[in-house]
Amino acid sequence: MGKVRGFLEIQRVDIKKRPVSERLNDWQEFELPIPDPELKDQAARCMDCGIPFCHDGCPLGNLIPDWNDHMYRERLPEAIASLHATNNFPEVTGRVCPAPCEAACVLNIEGTPVTIKNVERGVADRAFERGLVAPVVPKHRTGKKVAVIGSGPAGLAAAQQLARKGHDVTVFERDDRIGGLLRYGIPDFKMEKHLIDRRMEQMQAEGVTFRTGVHCGVDITGDALREMYEAVVLCGGARRPRDLPVPGRELKGVHFAMEFLEQQNKRVAGDVIPDSEAILATGKRVVVIGGGDTGSDCLGTSHRHRAAHVTQLELLPRPPEQRSVTNPWPAWPLVLRSSSSHEEGGERDWSVSTTAFLGDERGHVRALKATRVSLEGGKFVPVPGSEFEIPCELVLLAMGFVGSEREGLLEQLGVAMDARGNVKAQGGCTNVEGVFAAGDMSRGQSLVVWAIAEGRRAAEAVDVYLMQPAKRRLAIAVG
Numbered sequence: 001m002g003k004v005r006g007f008l009e010i011q012r013v014d015i016k017k018r019p020v021s022e023r024l025n026d027w028q029e030f031e032l033p034i035p036d037p038e039l040k041d042q043a044a045r046c047m048d049c050g051i052p053f054c055h056d057g058c059p060l061g062n063l064i065p066d067w068n069d070h071m072y073r074e075r076l077p078e079a080i081a082s083l084h085a086t087n088n089f090p091e092v093t094g095r096v097c098p099a100p101c102e103a104a105c106v107l108n109i110e111g112t113p114v115t116i117k118n119v120e121r122g123v124a125d126r127a128f129e130r131g132l133v134a135p136v137v138p139k140h141r142t143g144k145k146v147a148v149i150g151s152g153p154a155g156l157a158a159a160q161q162l163a164r165k166g167h168d169v170t171v172f173e174r175d176d177r178i179g180g181l182l183r184y185g186i187p188d189f190k191m192e193k194h195l196i197d198r199r200m201e202q203m204q205a206e207g208v209t210f211r212t213g214v215h216c217g218v219d220i221t222g223d224a225l226r227e228m229y230e231a232v233v234l235c236g237g238a239r240r241p242r243d244l245p246v247p248g249r250e251l252k253g254v255h256f257a258m259e260f261l262e263q264q265n266k267r268v269a270g271d272v273i274p275d276s277e278a279i280l281a282t283g284k285r286v287v288v289i290g291g292g293d294t295g296s297d298c299l300g301t302s303h304r305h306r307a308a309h310v311t312q313l314e315l316l317p318r319p320p321e322q323r324s325v326t327n328p329w330p331a332w333p334l335v336l337r338s339s340s341s342h343e344e345g346g347e348r349d350w351s352v353s354t355t356a357f358l359g360d361e362r363g364h365v366r367a368l369k370a371t372r373v374s375l376e377g378g379k380f381v382p383v384p385g386s387e388f389e390i391p392c393e394l395v396l397l398a399m400g401f402v403g404s405e406r407e408g409l410l411e412q413l414g415v416a417m418d419a420r421g422n423v424k425a426q427g428g429c430t431n432v433e434g435v436f437a438a439g440d441m442s443r444g445q446s447l448v449v450w451a452i453a454e455g456r457r458a459a460e461a462v463d464v465y466l467m468q469p470a471k472r473r474l475a476i477a478v479g
Contacts, residue, residue: 003072006044012112013038015121020344024304027188027268029095030340039122042115043071049106053330054116057104059453060086060093064101064116067123080127083120088157088452089199091128092182094121095191097449098293104330128198135205138166144466147172147229149216149409152180153448154439155235156199157455158462162233163206165463170229171208174215177269180237181440182448184262187297189304190340193269217409226413231434231462234415234423235455238401238440244289248357253365255279257294257398264301281305285391287368288312289354290398293339298396300341310346311390317375318350353380355387357395367391401445420444428458429465436462 003009016032017023023030034042046068054064063082070079083090094117105113127133144167148159151173163169177183179196200210214220216236225232241256243249260279267273281302288298291314302310319336327334342348356369372386403421404410410417416424416431423430425442438458439451 003044004048006041006072007047007107007114010041010045012045012107012115013042014115015118017340017343023189024344027264027304029192030189031095033125034118034122039119040072040074043068043119045107045114046072046116047106053104053106054101054114057330057332058101059447059450060456061453062086062101062120064114068114068116068119071119071123076123076126076130077132079123080132083123083127087449088160088456089153090120091124091195092153092191093449093452094118094124095195096186097447100332100447100449103332106330109329133202135202136164137206138164140166141168141207142166142466144168144231145229146170146231146233146462146466147216147225148233148235149225150180150235150237150439150441151178151183151210152235152237152439152451153182154237154441154451154455154458155180155233156203157452158233158235158438158459159208159455160203160206161456161459162462163203163208165459167463167466169208171210172214172216172220173210173212176212178210178212180235181451184265185258185294185297186265187261187301188265188268189300190297193265215408217407217412222409222412222414226434231436231466232413233428233458233462234410234413234430234435234437234441235439235451235458236404236409236441238403238422238445239405240402240421241397242399242402244354244397244399246354246356248359248365251357251359251365252363253393254357254395255397257288257290257298257396260396261294261297261301264305279394281307281310281394283308284393286310286394286396287390287392288396288398290314290400291316291348291350292398292400294400295396295398296339296341298398299346300339300344302394302396303341303344303346307394311392312346312348313352313354313370314348314350315353315373315380316350351375353382358389365392365395368395401440403444404441425458428454428461434465436465 018030052065067079067082099117101116102113107113146162146167146169148155148171151171159169159171282305286302286307288295323333352370353373354370357365358367360366368390372383373380418424422444423437423442425437428436430437436458438454
């Protein structure tokens with residue numbers, strides 16, 4: 001390592017953020033670029049720890065000590081090469097990943113891990129700025145055709161890996177733009193969408209074809225896909241949201257979180273949402289049900305809409321401020337987390353179960369009824385006498401997802417499902433020959449970094465399948 005005593009001499013410095021009063025007036029990213037000297041210093045804190053537990057914490061197995069050392073030594077070409085060796089989209093994970101690598105960092109024993117995520121972002125951004133990210137065009141084409149269904153992080157990673165192996169890849173997306181969860185699930189204030197467009201240009205130059213507005217299973221059947229393509233990779237995500245079937249669920253003003261977030265991302269992209277369909281928090285008292293990342297995104301979006309007040313509810317008890325003795329390093333720390341959206345305002349409440357929505361004479365929600373709960377024997381039990389109401393004009397359900405949409409394509413292909421409603425896959429392979437699955441569609445709702453990792457893994461399985469002797473045919477040389 002270049003700076004052997006860096007972790008002793010240099011303090012951890014977190015990324016700077018734009019002032020709340022400024023960032024609430026637009027949809028631009030809230031984090032500021034990292035200055036060169038600071039990036040070098042933070043990379044220098046990566047110690048020669050013998051066993052880099054960060055490798056285990058990262059689902060991609062990123063070569064973290066390598067690119068930290070390269071950045072300390074100001075070797076940007078080598079740093080981005082080390083990043084791209086395991087991660088197709090470091091500019092994305094450097095913004096939206098919760099950084100399990102930092103949780104596993106040896107320095108996190110003292111609570112001051114290396115700022116791995118910020119260094120990753122800094123490397124990727126500088127590499128693009130300085131023209132170090134170019135298309136990787138295969139020397140030979142195999143003549144094999146692959147369909148990737150879904151253009152989220154798993155689908156894009158699988159498509160890029162397969163194209164670089166010389167296969168002809170077509171990505172199908174039922175929405176009007178490429179990106180899946182990255183495009184319409186993550187607000188622009190966390191990740192601006194020009195990052196996706198830039199990668200699309202690279203992938204198109206590598207031979208990937210993108211087709212938007214195609215609902216596979218409806219516009220094109222599973223049988224047609226299998227006839228046209230020698231392999232099909234299912235990366236459609238876990239798009240079935242968890243509902244809350246309580247009295248009043250049908251009232252106007254009660255929406256799934258993704259309906260709310262998708263609309264806003266489309267507005268930022270320049271689309272016009274008709275007033276009759278618009279879901280806006282402006283001037284309203286908002287309740288977000290669900291304490292995870294999606295709920296946090298709803299919170300930040302509501303702030304920028306200028307909501308009158310926002311309350312975020314969570315069924316689980318409030319997490320501890322510090323690790324418990326049963327949750328030691330290097331395991332993921334089960335502690336209280338606050339996002340940039342929480343810094344911007346609103347209230348949070350824990351151990352709350354919603355029992356009903358109350359409406360007005362127009363059929364619009366006016367309040368939420370709830371009760372306190374305690375966790376007893378693995379079950380949530382209402383606390384007697386703890387019932388209360390929260391006045392609200394907008395309720396956003398951000399309680400996670402319950403699996404893939406089986407109707408349509410999955411039924412047509414005949415893929416097996418697991419008990420959680422996801423496509424059953426082993427090493428990317430489903431029970432149907434030539435059909436593969438990756439990301440949330442097979443794993444269930446998870447992190448972007450897991451989706452990229454599984455997309456890459458599925459691509460390897462597809463390549464092995466296509467190029468086995470019984471299926472191999474003479475490769476066609478490029479040019």
